[in-house]
Amino acid sequence: MNKDEFLRRLEEALSGEVPASVIRDNxxxxxxxxxxxxxxxxxxxxxxxxxxxxxxVARTIxxxxxxxxxxGDGYGSFEDASPRGDDRRSTYSQESYQNGSTPNIHYFDLNKWYWKLALVVLLFLVISVVFSIMGGVFYLLIRFSGPILMCLIIYWLVKNFRGR
Incomplete structure (x- = not known):
């Protein structure tokens, strides 16, 4: 096995398992x-x-x-336009990595602890707002339930006594 074969097999083993930046760095x-x-x-x-x-080596990485x-985030390998104009899957090329011509891929890794914390805080805020709105509605209903109930009783009494 030569150097390029080793690097190609390493890239294939890492593809889809770790982010593209980790593959590139390794x-x-x-x-x-x-x-x-x-x-x-x-x-x-x-x-x-x-x-x-x-x-x-890939398993260790x-x-x-x-x-x-x-x-893994689905960006284990990146698409690269070839000189012929068609798209092909990029394999390791020593010149392209040394010249810095590989594309920079930016991604958000939502598996980090701070993203999970942010999601929990956001979920707590949404639940708090929903309960606040529901509490406000029930507060208004209870506050006006006496007058509304009184009006309904008067309406029922008037309707029933008028018919006799």
């Missing part, structure tokens, strides 16, 4: 690491024996991302 890290180690005269087999197969609250 591909850049392993590309640099492999380049340094190969530059020292080590073989790919030695390096892979040390760090593990791409799917094992996925577990770390889950522990950090960065779960």
């Amino acid at each position: 591909l850049n890290y392993y590309a640099d690491y492999l380049s340094q180690e190969l530059g020292k005269g080590r073989t790919m087999d030695e390096i892979i024996e040390e760090i593990g197969e791409p799917n094992i 996925i577990d770390s991302a889950e522990a950090a609250g960065e779960t």
